[in-house]
Amino acid sequence: MTARRPVADRVDEFVLSSASGEPLPAWSAGSHVDLVAPSGVVRQYSLCPAGAGSYRVVVERRADGRGGSMSVHDDLAVADEAWISVPRNHFALTRALGYVFVAGGIGITPILALIDEARAAGRPWRLLYIGRSRAEMAYADELAAAHPDHVTVHESRVSGRLNLGEALAGLPRGTAVYACGPAAMLDAVADACAPQPAVDSFTERFTAAIADRVPSEEFELSLAMSGVTLTVPEDRTILEALDGAGVVAPSSCREGMCGTCETGVVSGEVDHRDAVLSPAERSENESMMICVSRCTSGRLVLEL
Structure with missing residues (x-):
């Protein structure tokens, strides 16, 4: 360092x-x-x-x-x-007519580079930076001073909770909204953007989202390259089952957050439980995070 x-x-x-x-x-x-x-x-x-x-x-x-x-x-x-x-990179900037960035606390960190890229592309942008107090918000003063017409700093201890539904209402078609921060904030961003035509939202989470899922069930796992077949019990992840069988697979966070364990899917239906893949990537069913995601079709074949 x-x-x-x-x-x-x-x-x-x-x-x-x-x-x-x-x-x-x-x-x-x-x-x-x-x-x-x-x-x-x-x-x-x-x-x-x-x-x-x-x-x-x-x-x-x-x-x-x-x-x-x-x-x-x-x-x-x-x-x-x-x-x-x-x-x-699982949070890359997509092409859009304009951008709105929403950062909650330390969630400003990936947003800084995204702002630079949007500015370099000459696209309209604005930032909503939310935190409890300015003293706890990294770079808040610098951002506001450098881009006074683009940056709104909201201190919840001073102004109360920001209504993101109102703050993000009426966005122009072709807007991409990028948000990073606490789960409740990200859910509010997604809810505000969902009904607006031609407005897409992208989020990066501190923790994996909790959603309604089918119960975990036992399934058969086959590895296409090594020829290994094993059973993944309902109370163990694919990664844990591979560890137990002596099969080495890359991993890091083991929480579906970092993307290290992303593995190609040959066949089988996946219950995606990660915070990395986009809805489009999930629907393609071409890869999965084996530290958290599971199979719902009884048998799964992976590129391992």
Whole structure:
């Protein structure tokens, strides 16, 4: 790590560069990396605009989390080394006539690069940045000062809860709405956009969405490349069943959030339970996140 600074209460910015001095791989707006905290826990962080060849991530210290952010804050210092993955992108900016970005708290991190890309494309855009107080909102003052006609900062402790249904009403056709933040905010964004013609919404979640699903049932799993066939019990995930059978598959978060375990589907109907694939990608039934998603057709064949 080459630099670190606080950017809000309990929120620090970390600049990462290659230990070899070589530029880090190029990335696109909306990308994230896995970072191994000093404690050994792997967490995913969105990439923010940074100098050429470097990465910038922003981490909120969460005492009520699972320990990853606390380890990064407490144990990672300038000049320390940390392992990171190559960037992956499940939140890329689609082509649209205009954009509305909605960020809740630390959800501003992937939005920063998306704003830069929208500006570079010359498309109309605006940002709704929501947080409890300005002191807890990374880059709020900088964004408002740099783009006063495009950025609305909403402090809920001062102004109360923002009605997103009203804030997002009447969007022009061809608008794409990108949102990152707490689940309740993302649900409100989706509800506000759903009835509007030719308005699409895209979200990135901190945790996987909880939805009504069919109960988990046992199913047969076949691996097309290795020829292995096994049973996935109702109380185990595909990834856990593969672990038990000695089959190695890439994984990281094991919560359907990061996309590391995405695996091609040869045949079988998938119950998608991740927060990565879009509705269109799910309907294509060509891949799945094997850490959380399951099979509803009794038999599933994967490209493993």
